[in-house]
Amino acid sequence: MTEDWGRYLDRDGDGICYRTxxxxxxxxxxxxxxxxxxDEYAVYTEDTDAYKRCMERLSRKWVTAKxxxxxxxxxxxxxxxxxxxxxxxxxxxxxxxxxxxFDKKGIALDTMRLRGFPFQDEVLEFIDQHEKLFVIxxxxxxxxxxxxxxxxxxxxxxxxxxxxxxxxxxxxxxxxQSIEAVLEKTPKGGAx
Amino acid sequence: MNSKRPVFRHPDLPKNDLGYTxxxxxxxxxxxxAGCGHDSISNAIIQACFELSIEPHRVAKLSGIxxxxxxxxxxxxxxxxxxxVHGRMPSVATGANMANKDLLYIGVSGDGDTASIGMGQFVxxxxxxxxxxxxxxxxxxxxxTKGQDSATADKGSSSRKGQxxxxxxxxxxxxxxQLGAGFVARGFSGDKEQLVPLLKAAIGHKGFALVDxxxxxxxxxxxxxxxxxxxxxxDHMEATATFDFIPQQKEITAHYExxxxxxxxxxxxxxxxxxxxxxxxxxxxxxxxxxxxxHHREKGQILTGILHVNETLKDTHDIxxxxxxxxxxxxxxxxxxxxxxxxxxxxxxx
Numbered sequence: 001m002t003e004d005w006g007r008y009l010d011r012d013g014d015g016i017c018y019r020t021x022x023x024x025x026x027x028x029x030x031x032x033x034x035x036x037x038x039d040e041y042a043v044y045t046e047d048t049d050a051y052k053r054c055m056e057r058l059s060r061k062w063v064t065a066k067x068x069x070x071x072x073x074x075x076x077x078x079x080x081x082x083x084x085x086x087x088x089x090x091x092x093x094x095x096x097x098x099x100x101x102f103d104k105k106g107i108a109l110d111t112m113r114l115r116g117f118p119f120q121d122e123v124l125e126f127i128d129q130h131e132k133l134f135v136i137x138x139x140x141x142x143x144x145x146x147x148x149x150x151x152x153x154x155x156x157x158x159x160x161x162x163x164x165x166x167x168x169x170x171x172x173x174x175x176x177q178s179i180e181a182v183l184e185k186t187p188k189g190g191a192x
Numbered sequence: 193m194n195s196k197r198p199v200f201r202h203p204d205l206p207k208n209d210l211g212y213t214x215x216x217x218x219x220x221x222x223x224x225x226a227g228c229g230h231d232s233i234s235n236a237i238i239q240a241c242f243e244l245s246i247e248p249h250r251v252a253k254l255s256g257i258x259x260x261x262x263x264x265x266x267x268x269x270x271x272x273x274x275x276x277v278h279g280r281m282p283s284v285a286t287g288a289n290m291a292n293k294d295l296l297y298i299g300v301s302g303d304g305d306t307a308s309i310g311m312g313q314f315v316x317x318x319x320x321x322x323x324x325x326x327x328x329x330x331x332x333x334x335x336x337t338k339g340q341d342s343a344t345a346d347k348g349s350s351s352r353k354g355q356x357x358x359x360x361x362x363x364x365x366x367x368x369x370q371l372g373a374g375f376v377a378r379g380f381s382g383d384k385e386q387l388v389p390l391l392k393a394a395i396g397h398k399g400f401a402l403v404d405x406x407x408x409x410x411x412x413x414x415x416x417x418x419x420x421x422x423x424x425x426x427d428h429m430e431a432t433a434t435f436d437f438i439p440q441q442k443e444i445t446a447h448y449e450x451x452x453x454x455x456x457x458x459x460x461x462x463x464x465x466x467x468x469x470x471x472x473x474x475x476x477x478x479x480x481x482x483x484x485x486x487h488h489r490e491k492g493q494i495l496t497g498i499l500h501v502n503e504t505l506k507d508t509h510d511i512x513x514x515x516x517x518x519x520x521x522x523x524x525x526x527x528x529x530x531x532x533x534x535x536x537x538x539x540x541x542x
Binding site: 020021022023024025026027029030031032033034035043044 | 220247248249250271272273274275288292520
């Protein structure tokens, strides 16, 4: 190996550095993993410029990560729907069941199942395509909704939180009741 | 201050069997306080690895958080190191060992890192008998945060500005013996003559080896009122035995008197010859170790040396019957049993 190598040295601009396995080479490749106070060569430092460089490198890694995490599963109706539903994880099948029930009632809702973070462009595109969206989650403070607002700069009122927090698994009935309560207050023909 | 060690090496520096000099086992300059016992332990680790001709790149050094856990930066600069989260070194060591059992794992921890924050991890790595050398740099205080008492501080002992400690101390060696550790020893950073062979023997042992090293904190816990001070330990330490560590490739030339000497063969072929003042102490018996520790504690003494050795125990890999090949070298062909085998497994559950 003749090229310069460092555990936290970004050779190709993607923010992801090459690492070595212990026990591989007698003289090259050993490094000491520790907290964030290190330079590109994993050597402890309190140098502010080195720290800043490493932080900026992590920022690039974050951008690269967007291309590597799974994209969302988006299901859109043939007819344009003003409302969208965002959900993830263990809320998935209860939400699909609720969407099916709404469909039978003639209410069209587009869905987006989030599968990764950081959010890809597809997530923002889906939000932009709808007037209002329900964010279904099992978290009192609606942290996924907050994450979407913070990360994508979405207008606060556009995302309506449907939070299920009674200690039991979320079910379709709860989702239907929560969404209907909002829809009933909405003038016919579009989102409020 | 910015001082750099000269890179010049005298051509006649002694070399070990691998052709390495002692300098090849050193690390970065220490940033610990001048006189810190931890630096002596780093030097003892360097000396032991140099004398045993261990390939530096075949060592993985791991640590938690604290003054103790900074030290892997100061020894074995050619070895991979991992300065982990407070008290979590055993988990990282376990994971690394599962991935590649062919390396020598040296874990460095402190009394706070082991006996308080990492107690839950420590006891389980002992009972699982992970093949590693676990070195506790025991100064009885949290030196990195201005010297508060740790859980190994003796009852009644007080540090530079503290009150006498009102709580009972945890004896890590006694605990390790009770939990089934196959190698338990206690050293003193001020006694290099004893510490280097202790570390060598621990390296030669297969399975979990605890070396609890009393290592005075010169800044916060080296007063006359502290039982972890240089002076107090020197005045009150007593060794189980003097001993010779004979590496596997060395010819045994000394003559050992029957009765006073107990010989123990280690896994790697090395042999320990313990020359004891008390013939009734059998280093292979757990109960003898616990009795000896308690006996000396009652007398106000610190028992050092090899406290317990049991070479018959299975290590984690043997217990779990893992593959001989390091897991990180297994390919998909070896890891994936194939659809046919998978279907056969499913059939068993139908």
